[in-house]
Amino acid sequence: MKSSSLGASTNESSSSQSTPIRGGTSQSSRTSESSRRRSSDPISWYLASIGREPLLTPAEEIELGNQVQAMMQLLEAAKPSYSDHEKKLLRIGKRSKQRMMKANLRLVVSVAKKYQGKGLELLDLIQEGSLGLERAVEKFDPTRGYKFSTYAFWWIRQSMTRAIACQSRTIRLPVHLSERLSAIRKVSLDLAHKLGAMPSRHEIAEAMDMPLDELDGLLRQALTTSSLDAPVNGDEGRSFLGDLIADSSEEEPLDRVERGLNHEQLDHWMNHLSEQERHVLQLRFGLEGRDRHTLAEIGRQLDVSRERVRQVELKALRKLRNLTRRLPSGI
Known part of the structure; x- marks a missing residue:
């Protein structure tokens, strides 16, 4: 039976691929042409792909928005651990955030096209607008009664206009x-x-x-x-361009502290961090005899995303930078 079905399926597939469609073009050649367009023009492919994402109904906006808000409240609390119910809320919130962003990327493109020719390429405008959209998704309060697109438009436009203003003051590369x-x-x-x-x-x-x-x-x-x-990803607890680029003239705060202080003093500085921040840094930098871990590995241990681990790490490092600036210059 399996062999017969497989044979029928294979014949049917072969027939389908060789059957001409409109204009005499075969299915296989159309697929090949589509693949070539995708590889040669990623922007057009991206615009086409987001156009296939279904729009949200007002009811879906409210439901997804409430789920994102529940997630954001948990993340802002920065708890060292979460209950099973809270972990479920985080997973639902993450999916809802992604759904809201994907469903509204066409709005980003629409706004970006209005600002073309003002100093930034379309792709750069889309990227800047996507940052504004992400911020809008995180801040949207469904209980206020307005449409999400109205609220998101302001954040998207603000992100683009700021980027254009910054670009206009810079030199060409x-x-x-x-x-x-x-x-x-x-x-x-x-x-x-x-x-x-x-x-x-x-x-x-x-x-x-x-x-x-x-x-x-x-x-x-x-x-x-x-x-x-x-x-680069919002404000408090998020990263900025300066955070993403290492300064070769400055040691990481943990390196400086470990080099100049004994373990008792190091523990004192680490006590200024939350339990979650200490745990993340211990795993990331291999402190207290631990092995170094990647963001993904730590995320699996804590049952959170890599992005959340990175946010906690950056926040902890900012605290340590502020603390170590107070150290005597001889340390």
Whole structure:
């Protein structure tokens, strides 16, 4: 029976592929042509893909918005651990956030087209607008009664106009560097679409099969065109461009503290952090005899996303930077 079914399926498939469709073009050649268009014109493919995402009904906006708000309240509490019910709310909230973002990316494109020719390429405008959209999803309060698109439009437009203003005050980069940075932006946009959040440097480097130090070098060269305070993923607890680029002239706060202080003093500084922040840094930097772990590994242990682990890590490192600035210069 299986053999017969397989044979029938194979014959049917072969027949389907060889049967001409409109204009005499076969299914296989149309698929091949589609693949070529996708590889040669990623922007057009991206625009087409988001156009297939179904729009949300007003009822869905309210339901998803409430689920995102429940997630944000838990994340803002920064609890060291979550109950099973809270973990479920976090998972639901993450899916709801991704759904709201994907369903509204066409709004980002619509606004971006209005700002073309004002200093930023369409792809850059879309990326900036996506940051504004993410912020809108996180801040949207369904109980206020207004449509999400009305609320999101303001955040999207603000993100784009700020980026344009920043670009207008900057110098032009060499063509070869602009091309490489454009490739980084394209990969970043693709990852953001898949993850529902802006990717980390490690995720971008991995996707581009590029050493992290090479990626950091390219980003440093681009610093003249961006503010270090430009938000990469929102504000409190999120990362800024300056946070994503290591300063070679400055040691990581943990390196400086460990080098100059004994373990008792190190424990004293770590006590300024929350339990969750201490745990994340211990795993990330291999403190107290632990092995170093990746964001993904820590996320699996804590049952949270890699992005959430990165947010906790960055927040903890900011605290340590502030603390270690008070250390005597001889340490």
